[in-house]
Amino acid sequence: MMKKSNTPTEATNPSPAARPKKQALAVAMVLALGLAGGWAILRGGPAVAGADAHAHGEGEAPHEEAPSVAAPPVVAASAPAVAASSADGGEEFVELSDEQLQRQAIRLEAAGPAKLARSLELLGEVKLNQDRSVLVTPRLAGQVEAVRVSAGDRVQAGQVLAVISSQALADQRSELLAAQKRLALARGVYEREKKLWEEKISAEQDYLQARQAFQEAEITAENARQKLQALGAGAAASGTAGLTRYEVRAPMAGVVVEKKISVGEVLKDDAPIFQLADLGTLWVELSLPVQALGQLQIGARGRIQGAPASEPALTLSHIGSTVAEQSRSAMARLLLPNPRGQWRPGQPVTVALQTGQTGASAEVTVPVAVRNEALQSREGRDEVYVREGQRMVARAVRLGRSDDRHTEVLQGLSAGERYASANSFVVKADLGKSAAAHAH
Incomplete structure (x- = not known):
């Protein structure tokens, strides 16, 4: 009986004599890796990343190392010349230096007391300007x-x-056409008879009759032409339908x-x-009480309550010469500029009309007022632009009484604060540009 060979088994399971050699090789490799890692740590190289990651995992504070590649320099953004709002999102403002204010003719003025002309408040109605309709x-x-x-x-x-x-126009035009043809015929006869008479061929009587017929034809044609002009129609167009x-x-x-x-x-x-x-100009008609007739005169200025102060003032253009028996009032008419078409005929309004009294009783003093040119309307509110450092701040205000020069400020502005009293629309435009830029 033959004995099986053990060669494959020996190849798979090495002999005990070969195991110490492999173990020695593995230890040498571990020592080599350890030495390489230590050298990398001492040099601060990339090998430290693994150690740092392990240290961070254990909760230790990481040690900052200088980056091997220099980072690009950070450039601070310059402050914008115009800002839409302050840092806390409150007031809107625009940054303008004193030089910019002067260059754009924005005049500053301090808010304070002002004398306003007394006014008479009356109900009225917007109507068409009959002189322009x-x-x-x-x-x-x-x-x-x-x-x-x-x-x-x-x-x-x-x-x-x-x-x-x-059809009436067709008759008139037919009459003109017939008159023009008769005129052409009469002209030809007249010119021929005139020539014959000058050459002593025909009698003078024939020449005079031709001249009279020509003149009558001229009158008839001109009469037909004047009738058409009175109707606002011209001569007939080509074709029968044109008549x-x-x-x-x-x-x-x-x-x-x-x-x-x-x-x-x-x-x-x-x-x-x-x-x-x-509709560029309208009328405001109102009833004027008898007791107020002595206080008003033609040319007095007025304003519609609730309208922006920047709107043009009304002018008293007519006071009726009679007084109604039942209402005991006279009709008064004011001329209302309407350049933007915001007023419509039939609209009821309340007008503050300046009285024409003289002396101290004709004026009233208010504690805080601004010039009418300073007021701007934006987003449904009245604003003035106040100087704060190098900024022009949009300040919402509540308005009171006004005349053709000043408007009382009830809230939003204190006496002594400087505001843009001229060319304030320039600041408004800058705020609009700023808001558009921030929207994008």
């Missing part, structure tokens, strides 16, 4: 073919508002405040179809 009437009966504008549209002088088909076409044009520039016309409607010759008005 007009009713458009076609002056010809006919059927509406087209309407080119609507209520609220702004139109220019001479602009076509509507087109009407009128009846009547263009209604705007007599002035303004806004269409009323429209009473529609396509297909048959119009009478005296029916107003549009009302145009210039």
Whole structure:
């Protein structure tokens, strides 16, 4: 019986004599790694990272080492010239030096007491300025073919508002055409008879008759032309349809405040179809008590309560010459500038109207007031811009009485504080730019 070989088993499990050699090799490798780690620690090299991580894991404070690569220098951002708000998010301000204030003509003035002219408060109503409005009437009966504008549209002088088909206009134009043809014929006869008479060929009587017929034809043609001009129509356009076409044009520039016309409607010759008005200036009409008649005079200034102080003042332009029997009041009219179109006809208002009294009783002294030019309206509130160091701070204020020069400040500003009394709109514009920049 043959004996099995043990060679594979011996290759897998080394003999006891080979084990001490491998153990010695492993110890040598561990010692070599330990020496390398110690050398790295002494040199401060990357090998310290593992030790630091272990130390941090045990709760020990890390030891800061100088970085091997120099970090780029940090550059401090310069302070902006304009800031949207202070550090605590409160007041809005803009940084402006004294030189910038002078260059932009922003004048500073101290708030303090001021004398305000006494005023009379009256209820009134905004109305159209009848001197700057007009009713458009076609002056010809006919059927509406087209309407080119609507209520609220702004139109220019001479602009076509509507087109009407009128048989009466066709008759007038036909009369003009016939008169012009008769005039051309009479002119030819007159010129021929004149030449024959000058050459002693025809009698003078024939020449005189031709001249008279020519002059009568001229009068007839001119009469037909004047009739068309009175109707606001010109000569006929080319074609038969042009005889009846009547263009209604705007007599002035303004806004269409009323429209009473529609396509297909048959119009009478005296029916107003549009009302145009210039809304740049309006009227405020109010009832003036009899006892106040002696206190007011033409040219007195007034202001609408609740309107921004920067709005133009009203001017008393008319006082009625009669007094109503029941109300015992006279009608007064003020001219209201309306450059931005914020006032509308029919709107009720309360007007503080300056009295025309003389002496100390005509004025009242208030403890704190600012010039009207200093007031600005922003985000639905009244503001003044106060000087604090090198900043102009937006200060919300509550306003009281006013006249054409000063406005009383009830809250938000103290006497002695310096504010921008001229060109304050420049500060407002800078604040707007700053807010837009911070929004982005």
